[in-house]
Amino acid sequence: MFRRILIANRGEIAQRILRACKELGIETVAVYSEADAEALYLRQADETICIGPAPGAQSYLNIPAIISAAEVADVEAIHPGYGFLAENAHFAEVCQTCKIHFIGPDPATIEAVGHKANAREMALRAKVPVVPGSDGAVPDERTAVRVAGEIGYPVMVKAAAGGGGRGMRIARNEPSLISGFHAARSEAQSAFGDATVYIEKFVENPRHVEIQILGDRQGNVIYLGERDCSIQRRHQKLIEESPSRCIDDATRKKMGEAAVRMAKEAGYHNAGTVEFLVDKSGDFYFIEVNARIQVEHTVTELVTGIDLIKEQIRLAAGEPLGYGQADVVCRGHAIECRINAEDPARDFQPSPGLITTFVPPGGPGVRVDSHCFSGYRIPPNYDSMIGKLLVHRATREEAVATMLRALGEFVIEGPKTTIPIHRAVLEHSDFLAGEHDTGFMERYFSASANRR
Numbered sequence: 001m002f003r004r005i006l007i008a009n010r011g012e013i014a015q016r017i018l019r020a021c022k023e024l025g026i027e028t029v030a031v032y033s034e035a036d037a038e039a040l041y042l043r044q045a046d047e048t049i050c051i052g053p054a055p056g057a058q059s060y061l062n063i064p065a066i067i068s069a070a071e072v073a074d075v076e077a078i079h080p081g082y083g084f085l086a087e088n089a090h091f092a093e094v095c096q097t098c099k100i101h102f103i104g105p106d107p108a109t110i111e112a113v114g115h116k117a118n119a120r121e122m123a124l125r126a127k128v129p130v131v132p133g134s135d136g137a138v139p140d141e142r143t144a145v146r147v148a149g150e151i152g153y154p155v156m157v158k159a160a161a162g163g164g165g166r167g168m169r170i171a172r173n174e175p176s177l178i179s180g181f182h183a184a185r186s187e188a189q190s191a192f193g194d195a196t197v198y199i200e201k202f203v204e205n206p207r208h209v210e211i212q213i214l215g216d217r218q219g220n221v222i223y224l225g226e227r228d229c230s231i232q233r234r235h236q237k238l239i240e241e242s243p244s245r246c247i248d249d250a251t252r253k254k255m256g257e258a259a260v261r262m263a264k265e266a267g268y269h270n271a272g273t274v275e276f277l278v279d280k281s282g283d284f285y286f287i288e289v290n291a292r293i294q295v296e297h298t299v300t301e302l303v304t305g306i307d308l309i310k311e312q313i314r315l316a317a318g319e320p321l322g323y324g325q326a327d328v329v330c331r332g333h334a335i336e337c338r339i340n341a342e343d344p345a346r347d348f349q350p351s352p353g354l355i356t357t358f359v360p361p362g363g364p365g366v367r368v369d370s371h372c373f374s375g376y377r378i379p380p381n382y383d384s385m386i387g388k389l390l391v392h393r394a395t396r397e398e399a400v401a402t403m404l405r406a407l408g409e410f411v412i413e414g415p416k417t418t419i420p421i422h423r424a425v426l427e428h429s430d431f432l433a434g435e436h437d438t439g440f441m442e443r444y445f446s447a448s449a450n451r452r
């Protein structure tokens with residue numbers, strides 16, 4: 001096992017990784033930008049190193065600064081958290097070259113699944129259902145028109161290097177396909193430096209269901225149930241839950257086994273997520289692999305009782321999974337609300353600045369993962385997440401009741417927050433009935449929906 005780890009991240013996930021290291025008896029090195037010098041979790045680290053000015057590009061994305069810190073502090077491994085360098089194959093390779101363990105999959109695996117057209121082909125090879133679409137990349141307009149004609153409209157043009165919604169266009173007919181093809185290509189070129197696109201049949205208002213997987217370096221892979229992340233706004237998740245209301249036990253097993261086949265095809269080890277779309281008839285289709293720990297990993301921790309950050313560290317150190325698929329039991333129902341410093345009345349504009357009062361909820365079934373405290377100033381430089389509020393209860397109905405109670409207890413004064421939006425979603429009849437899909441937020445909570 002590692003003696004000392006560097007945490008190449010900030011905010012709640014830096015705090016979360018610190019906690020896991022403490023429990024494992026591993027020394028921690030926390031790096032921080034000039035904007036994060038007052039972070040409270042820095043006091044819990046064994047060593048802290050400033051890696052640069054506030055902008056991410058000069059600090060949390062600054063590979064030379066982070067590697068220098070790791071060498072100076074003499075760590076054996078780096079945990080990248082999520083965002084920043086978490087899915088940067090080049091960074092994972094630099095770590096390898098410097099004989100520092102990267103806590104995540106191999107650089108080649110990150111690279112292979114990061115290219116979405118390539119990941120699609122891997123899924124096909126692994127007999128994982130994919131949305132009907134192109135065989136790999138679509139090089140030109142003529143091919144795009146032919147492929148769309150074959151699979152039938154509507155279709156979606158997607159950036160191969162993309163993910164998270166950028167470089168995507170829906171086309172319902174040939175003229176819009178032609179303009180969408182070029183628009184997606186140029187957006188992909190400027191956002192990712194790679195204009196490659198591919199085409200899929202467009203699934204109308206799908207559910208977003210993802211499978212958590214764990215793999216060891218010995219080739220064992222297991223799945224830890226699913227998370228339903230259908231409550232999103234502009235590709236930002238707001239609420240995640242497990243189990244999903246839109247799949248039955250038979251589908252859950254098929255989806256889990258498909259995710260494991262995909263991971264094995266990719267030579268995946270450590271923690272990862274395989275994302276699927278689920279359509280109205282309950283059929284599921286692979287869309288992407290996320291080669292990192294995700295914000296919402298906590299939902300899976302609650303239903304399985306497995307500490308995913310500790311598992312990531314153990315697996316990166318080369319330890320085998322200590323249990324098999326039959327040992328994984330999902331209990332009860334977990335819900336997570338991401339509380340952001342954003343103003344719902346002003347189109348979710350970021351609302352950084354001083355938190356004058358911060359009183360998190362507690363009591364039975366409640367977990368709060370946050371780095372915030374009364375007197376903390378949220379810097380304007382990074383994402384606006386204040387923290388994650390989670391509940392774990394025997395049933396979905398009880399989980400919703402506990403979440404509403406906990407949201408009511410949560411006092412955050414200073415910035416505007418998304419707490420009122422969470423209350424409204426949790427009280428909505430479609431959400432309570434489990435009938436929500438990825439179109440839910442746009443339908444009921446967008447500016448145009450409010451004018452209707």
Ligand code: MV4
Binds near residue numbers: 131204230277288
């Ligand atoms: C789709 C889709 C419909 N059909 N692909 C959005 C982000 C990226 N991860 C994939 N996304 C989608 N891909 C096909 N073939 C609809 C979406 C999508 C979506 C997916 C998951 C959660 C929220 C979403 C919101 C809008 C669109």
